[in-house]
Amino acid sequence: MVVLGLILLIIGLLASIPVLTTIGLILLVVGLILNFVPVGGNRRRVW
Helix, strand or coil: CCCHHHHHHHHHCCEEEEEEEHHHHHHHHHHHHHHHHHCCCCCCCCC
């Protein structure tokens, strides 16, 4: 998702298409958030 967002962002900036730039930026941010936030609660608990 991060790679797709980055590609769309670059294409949108080079072709000056604001819709692609916006979608690319949204995908990039969501991809980075999903990478750093563990989904499913798989934190290690050390007792």
